[in-house]
Amino acid sequence: MNWSSFEIFGYVAIFLWLIGFIINAIKPGNKVLLFSGLSGSIVIGVFIGVLWNYLERPPMRTLAETRLWYAFFLSLIGNIIYFKWKYSWFYIFSQILAILFIVINILNPETYNKSLMPALQSVWFIPHVVVYMIAYAFLASSFIISIKGLFNKKTDIQSIVRLADNVVYIGFGFLTMGLLFGALWAKKAWGHYWTWDPKETWAFISWVAYLIYIHNRSLYKKTSKNQLFILFFAFILLLVCWFGVQYLPSAVNSVHNYAY
Amino acid sequence: MRNQNKKSIWVSPWGFAESSLIVTALMVSGFLIDLFSKNRSEIEFPYPINIIILTILFVFITAIFLTFKKSYFVKWLQSAQLAIVTISWMLLLVLLMGIFKQENSSEISIINRLYLSNILSSSAFLLLQLILLINLSFALLNRFNKLNFRNISFILNHLGILIIVIGLGFGSGDISKYTLKISKNDITWKTKRGDTEIELPFAFKLIAFRLENFPAKIGIVDNQTDEIIKGNDKIILTGQDSIIYFNGKTIRLKKYLQNSIQFGENFHSVNEIGSCSAAFVEIEDVNNKKQTAWISRGSHLYPSVLFPIDSSYTLAMLEPEAKSYKSDISVYFKSGDIQQYTIEVNKPVHINGWDIYQTDYNKELGEWSDYSVIEMVRDPWLNVIYFGVFLMMAGVVLLIFTGRINNNELV
Numbered sequence: 001m002n003w004s005s006f007e008i009f010g011y012v013a014i015f016l017w018l019i020g021f022i023i024n025a026i027k028p029g030n031k032v033l034l035f036s037g038l039s040g041s042i043v044i045g046v047f048i049g050v051l052w053n054y055l056e057r058p059p060m061r062t063l064a065e066t067r068l069w070y071a072f073f074l075s076l077i078g079n080i081i082y083f084k085w086k087y088s089w090f091y092i093f094s095q096i097l098a099i100l101f102i103v104i105n106i107l108n109p110e111t112y113n114k115s116l117m118p119a120l121q122s123v124w125f126i127p128h129v130v131v132y133m134i135a136y137a138f139l140a141s142s143f144i145i146s147i148k149g150l151f152n153k154k155t156d157i158q159s160i161v162r163l164a165d166n167v168v169y170i171g172f173g174f175l176t177m178g179l180l181f182g183a184l185w186a187k188k189a190w191g192h193y194w195t196w197d198p199k200e201t202w203a204f205i206s207w208v209a210y211l212i213y214i215h216n217r218s219l220y221k222k223t224s225k226n227q228l229f230i231l232f233f234a235f236i237l238l239l240v241c242w243f244g245v246q247y248l249p250s251a252v253n254s255v256h257n258y259a260y
Numbered sequence: 261m262r263n264q265n266k267k268s269i270w271v272s273p274w275g276f277a278e279s280s281l282i283v284t285a286l287m288v289s290g291f292l293i294d295l296f297s298k299n300r301s302e303i304e305f306p307y308p309i310n311i312i313i314l315t316i317l318f319v320f321i322t323a324i325f326l327t328f329k330k331s332y333f334v335k336w337l338q339s340a341q342l343a344i345v346t347i348s349w350m351l352l353l354v355l356l357m358g359i360f361k362q363e364n365s366s367e368i369s370i371i372n373r374l375y376l377s378n379i380l381s382s383s384a385f386l387l388l389q390l391i392l393l394i395n396l397s398f399a400l401l402n403r404f405n406k407l408n409f410r411n412i413s414f415i416l417n418h419l420g421i422l423i424i425v426i427g428l429g430f431g432s433g434d435i436s437k438y439t440l441k442i443s444k445n446d447i448t449w450k451t452k453r454g455d456t457e458i459e460l461p462f463a464f465k466l467i468a469f470r471l472e473n474f475p476a477k478i479g480i481v482d483n484q485t486d487e488i489i490k491g492n493d494k495i496i497l498t499g500q501d502s503i504i505y506f507n508g509k510t511i512r513l514k515k516y517l518q519n520s521i522q523f524g525e526n527f528h529s530v531n532e533i534g535s536c537s538a539a540f541v542e543i544e545d546v547n548n549k550k551q552t553a554w555i556s557r558g559s560h561l562y563p564s565v566l567f568p569i570d571s572s573y574t575l576a577m578l579e580p581e582a583k584s585y586k587s588d589i590s591v592y593f594k595s596g597d598i599q600q601y602t603i604e605v606n607k608p609v610h611i612n613g614w615d616i617y618q619t620d621y622n623k624e625l626g627e628w629s630d631y632s633v634i635e636m637v638r639d640p641w642l643n644v645i646y647f648g649v650f651l652m653m654a655g656v657v658l659l660i661f662t663g664r665i666n667n668n669e670l671v
Contacts, residue, residue: 115474115581118605173660180649180656189606191437191617191637193645194428196380201358208351212344219340240358250361 003064009047010102016040017075017095028088037079037095044072044102057116060129063243064105069130071098073137077167081141085163093144119255124185132178136242138171139210143235146228161223164231172210179207190255198248199256202241209234272332279336279345283391287349290384294375302381304433307640314430321394325401338398346391353385389429396422413662416655423648431641439619442466443631447592461612463592464634467600470588471627473580475516476537476557480506481566481574488578497541508546509569515540522562527554533628534561537580543569560624580626587618587632603634614638 017040023033048068051059059065078094081087142164149160182203183193194200213230220227245251269277294300305313328334336342357379360371364378375382400418403411442448442464449463478497479488497504502513519535520527527538538556557577558564567575586604591611593599601609603618610616620633 115583118582118584121584122606170660173656176652176656176659180653183649184646187642188608191608191615191619191635192435192639193642193649196357196362198358201354205351205354205358208347208354211347212351215340215344215347219344245358248359250358252361 003051005050006047007106009043010106013040013043013071013075014099014102016043017099020095021092024088024091029086033091034079034083037075037082037091040095040098041072041075041079044068044075048072058126058129060125061116061120064108066129066133066242067101067105069133070136070140071101073134074098074101074140077137077141081167085166087163089148090141090144093148094141097140097144119189122185122189124181124188128178128181128185131174131181135171135174135178136238138167138174139235139238141167142171142231146231146235149228150225150232157225157228158223161217161227164228165217168210168213168231172207172214175207175210179203195255197256198245198251198254199241201250202237202245206234206238206241209237274332274336274341275339276341276345279339279342283342283345283349283388286387286391287353287384290382290387291374293383295373303386305430306433310430310433314426317393318397321397322401325398329402329405334398337394338402339395340399342391342395343399346388346395349388350392353379353382353388389425393422393425393429396425413655413658416651416658418655420648420650420652420655423651424645427641427645427648431639431644434640436638437635439633439635440464441631441633442587442589444468449592460636461614462594465590465592466632467588467590469585469621469627469629469632471585471621471629472583473518473537473627474583475518476539476580477578478513478539478541478555479576479578480504480569481576483572483574488576489573497539507570507573510544511569511575512542512544513539514542514552520556522554522556522565525554527556533625534559536562537577538565539577541567541575543567543575559626582626585618585621587634589616589632589634613640 016036019036020033020040023030023036048059051065051068059068074094075098078091078098081094082091145160145164145167149155149157149164182200186195186200187193209230213227213234216227216230240248245254245256267275269281325334356376360376360379362377362379371377375384379385396418400415400422403415403418407415438451438453438458438460440448440451440460444466447463447465448460450457450459452458481488497511497513504511516537516539517527517529518537519529519531520538521530521532521535522538527540536557536559538554540552540554543551543553553567553575554565555567555575555577556562556565557580564577569575584604586602586607588600588602591599591601599611601611601616603609603616605618608615608617614636615638617635617637618632619635621629622631623629
């Protein structure tokens with residue numbers, strides 16, 4: 001089993017998540033929703049396991065592979081937040097985003113590629129990527145929350161910013177870990193812990209953007225819409241780092257080219 | 261400070277407006293200095309200048325803090341307002357760096373004059389690092405002054421960052437880095453930097469270079485564009501996936517040879533310089549008519565062998581990708597000692613304060629490469645950086661668990 005079986009897994013996961021939408025509409029907070037939502041994540045988790053076994057390397061190299069991890073963590077976080085804080089809109093947004101990533105993978109099947117270049121054969125590979133994907137999923141959650149706060153005039157800004165804080169601190173913690181793991185790995189692989197490679201530069205940019213949010217929150221205890229704007233733009237910068245760097249003129253000689 | 265929006269500017273205590281104006285003025289002066297100064301040389305502080313400057317700076321900062329800690333000015337220097345403005349400018353400068361290609365160019369243009377193609381060396385960036393260092397130092401001194409449990413995450417994170425900023429800013433002048441091309445025939449004991457010859461602390465000789473490839477893939481090339489068709493896993497053959505379907509044809513991989521040479525019609529396994537990977541494939545069309553053919557990537561000695569599937573597409577073997585490469589090297593010490601080491605990507609060796617890395621080889625010859633490129637790096641500040649990194653890691657773990665709680669207290 002390899003990428004060619006992905007469609008089946010993808011459709012099953014999407015189906016389970018959609019069942020969650022229907023339950024959410026009829027009977028919000030019903031436990032069946034948690035069951036179907038989590039089952040969807042588990043289906044994607046199982047596919048990751050199968051792919052890992054088949055490729056004989058961690059499926060973390062290409063963008064399509066990272067999209068799998070992302071859909072997995074994001075749907076998981078969506079379910080947890082739904083049941084912890086009872087935000088049904090959050091469940092819907094996070095699951096839509098997870099579905100979007102699964103659909104992208106179905107529409108753009110991956111070039112089958114088992115090889116893993118020597119620079120990636122390191123004990124740091126798995127922690128670096130997994131920690132980053134968890135961070136991206138949490139920060140995507142904060143993006144969803146910021147959109148809700150910015151575009152829905154009825155929302156209570158104070159409770160929405162406090163909800164964002166819940167995910168941003170965790171997301172930022174993981175983002176910092178990913179950055180530091182990357183630096184320690186770079187020292188082993190390329191001789192220096194920080195070379196301002198375009199991918200590193202953009203990772204630093206997105207890290208600083210969230211740093212501004214955290215400092216802003218600790219300084220201005222009163223919540224405001226401006227703080228949600230920071231979260232909104234920080235995630236745009238993060239997306240550039242994840243998908244956009246390859247298109248920038250500055251990235252011609254990036255050492256992260258294998259990831260594209 | 262809550263009323264700062266109502267107070268007029270430049271009236272103490274200073275807040276966001278004053279921080280923005282001062283830092284922005286410094287940044288603009290930085291860019292103006294670069295624009296109007298001709299051929300400014302790179303600023304570096306090698307040992308012992310870096311230690312002297314650093315000591316003076318910290319004695320100075322601590323003295324100011326202890327003497328004037330109640331003054332509005334010191335309160336401003338340690339303020340989060342100044343921090344936000346500083347890191348926002350950091351975001352802006354690094355954003356420029358992320359957009360403009362960074363290169364050392366001697367070409368005279370407005371971009372180069374403003375150091376936009378070399379942001380790290382621009383006066384604005386250096387000034388910003390200095391402001392960051394001052395802001396962090398004062399903020400930390402303030403927290404040390406009223407130490408309690410809730411400050412621990414703050415102190416770990418900010419001290420970690422401060423140490424890293426110091427290590428990067430003041431340590432960069434002490435890094436020695438040489439890239440060497442070593443071979444089996446010569447002992448390499450010196451290298452060139454610019455026009456000057458530098459004697460290495462020890463000498464190197466290559467004993468053996470070993471490279472292992474992944475099995476080469478077989479792809480379909482579009483004759484019009486000369487590009488390999490990409491898009492899904494069904495049009496690439498490898499050692500393990502032995503069937504692809506394309507344009508009504510079934511292509512099967514029957515035999516794969518990693519190292520081989522063509523004798524007559526067929527390829528045979530050999531293990532010598534210039535041998536190349538080859539595959540025996542069978543192509544079956546819709547009418548079940550079968551054809552067989554050998555294809556090969558070729559090497560620096562032999563041409564590649566392709567197979568035309570039809571008038572528009574050709575079956576070709578792709579460049580093999582390296583799975584691992586390593587060098588067995590002899591290191592000759594000044595004491596007369598000779599030691600053997602193996603260096604591999606991601607597995608450098610540490611010799612007398614130097615890290616030795618495997619970086620490159622003769623790509624054209626591949627596994628038969630006649631030289632190996634290694635890099636030796638000495639960074640006396642490395643442990644300083646690591647110390648900062650580990651403080652930050654501890655701080656961040658605390659932040660993950662306590663960030664939300666503290667935050668709820670703030671509202």
